[in-house]
Structure formats: structure tokens, C-alpha cells
Amino acid sequence: TQLLEQSPQFLSIQEGENLTVYCNSSSVFSSLQWYRQEPGEGPVLLVTVVTGGEVKKLKRLTFQFGDARKDSSLHITAAQPGDTGLYLCAGVVIGNQFYFGTGTSLTVIP
Amino acid sequence: GAVVSQHPSWVICKSGTSVKIECRSLDFQATTMFWYRQFPKQSLMLMATSNEGSKATYEQGVEKDKFLINHASLTLSTLTVTSAHPEDSSFYICSARVRPGMGSPLHFGNGTRLTVT
Numbered sequence: 001t002q003l004l005e006q007s008p009q010f011l012s013i014q015e016g017e018n019l020t021v022y023c024n025s026s027s028v029f030s031s032l033q034w035y036r037q038e039p040g041e042g043p044v045l046l047v048t049v050v051t052g053g054e055v056k057k058l059k060r061l062t063f064q065f066g067d068a069r070k071d072s073s074l075h076i077t078a079a080q081p082g083d084t085g086l087y088l089c090a091g092v093v094i095g096n097q098f099y100f101g102t103g104t105s106l107t108v109i110p
Numbered sequence: 111g112a113v114v115s116q117h118p119s120w121v122i123c124k125s126g127t128s129v130k131i132e133c134r135s136l137d138f139q140a141t142t143m144f145w146y147r148q149f150p151k152q153s154l155m156l157m158a159t160s161n162e163g164s165k166a167t168y169e170q171g172v173e174k175d176k177f178l179i180n181h182a183s184l185t186l187s188t189l190t191v192t193s194a195h196p197e198d199s200s201f202y203i204c205s206a207r208v209r210p211g212m213g214s215p216l217h218f219g220n221g222t223r224l225t226v227t
Contacts (some may be wrong), residue, residue, distance in 0.1 A: 033215055042114075042203050042205070042221050043216075044218070049131065086151060092217070098144075098156075098216065100154045103151070
């Protein structure tokens with residue numbers, strides 16, 4: 001069983017559209033991170049959220065940590081082809097154990 | 111920023127041979143490194159946690175005699191796939207943390223694409 005479920009699993013949209021990716025769990029995390037991975041490369045950290053209810057913005061990307069620290073969302077405004085990739089959330093629990101989400105594969109069509 | 115170097119980036123080997131993959135932390139010391147396996151467009155599956163100077167901790171279902179891990183120094187961990195078979199073909203990625211503690215992010219290598227023929 002996967003501790004962190006992401007939805008949707010696959011997403012294909014047109015350039016300029018908005019989208020939201022969800023990362024859900026029944027467990028509480030001390031912090032949560034989002035990574036983006038391009039084909040043939042390792043994941044790259046986008047953001048870390050620590051406080052329940054926290055919202056962080058990274059240009060067109062908005063990240064939110066749920067109030068109860070069990071879930072998170074990633075919203076992309078006006079998606080661009082360069083946003084294409086696999087998005088992974090990762091929750092950290094007591095003892096610094098990382099749990100990766102199931103992943104969301106995003107394709108932005110020009 | 112912290113850099114993790116993985117080598118080789120791709121390797122093709124014949125069934126029955128062994129392949130060694132190296133993971134180096136270039137500008138920091140890593141007492142712990144992590145090895146993952148990944149299938150196309152899927153998430154990372156943690157295989158094992160590599161601890162400098164001690165035995166690796168393997169996840170359930172991962173054969174420790176098949177996937178040998180050695181973490182001989184604070185900057186190098188190796189994963190050896192022994193007697194490789196076609197079903198071992200996959201993308202293998204290592205990661206390390208610059209420092210322990212809550213929220214400290216993982217820094218990943220660029221992965222190794224293994225193809226067993």
C-alpha cells in the first residue's frame with residue numbers, strides 16, 4: 001500500500017491551461033516536499049512545506065500544505081511545455097523517513 | 111547547491127553478468143544514501159538505505175544478495191546488481207541528504223538506466 005496517493009496519475013493539457021495536483025494521505029507528516037523529474041534525470045526539489053496551512057509560491061506554481069498536515073496540493077497557472085514532467089510529493093515522518101507519492105505525469109501540449 | 115553524481119548514466123549488460131553503479135556526494139559528506147528503482151512514469155521505489163561504515167537496510171522484498179550495497183566512505187555508495195537478468199532492467203537512482211533532520215531535502219543523482227539483454 002502507498003502511504004501517499006497522488007491524483008491525477010496522468011494529465012495532458014494544452015499550453016496556457018491551469019491544473020492542480022493533489023497529494024493525500026491519512027498520515028500526518030512533519031514536512032512535505034514536492035519534486036519534479038524530467039525523463040532520464042533524477043528528481044529536483046521544488047519546495048518544502050512545514051507548517052499546516054502553509055502556502056508557498058514559486059513563479060506560476062503554488063503549493064499548499066493542508067491544515068492537518070496530511071495532504072498537499074500543487075497548482076500550476078498558465079502551464080507551459082517546460083512544465084512537462086513527473087511530479088512527486090514526498091512526506092517526512094518522525095525519524096526522517098521519506099515516503100514518496102504515487103506520482104503525477106504531466107504533459108503540456110504546445 | 112549540493113551535488114550528487116551517479117555513474118554510469120546508462121549501461122547495457124548481458125544476462126548473468128554483474129553491474130556496479132556508483133553514487134558520489136561531490137561537495138558534502140553523506141552518512142546515509144538511498145537507492146531507488148523506478149519504472150517509466152511511475153514513482154520511486156525505495157530499495158535500501160545505505161549507511162556509511164555499516165550494513166545497508168533493505169526494504170521488504172528486495173534481495174540483499176542480489177543488490178549488494180557498499181558505503182565505504184562518506185562520499186561514495188555503490189550498488190552492484192549481481193547475476194543480472196532482463197527483469198532487472200530499470201532506472202536506478204540514488205539520493206543523499208546534506209544534513210539529517212526534519213525537512214532536509216533529498217538531493218538526487220541523475221540515475222542509471224540499466225538494460226539487461
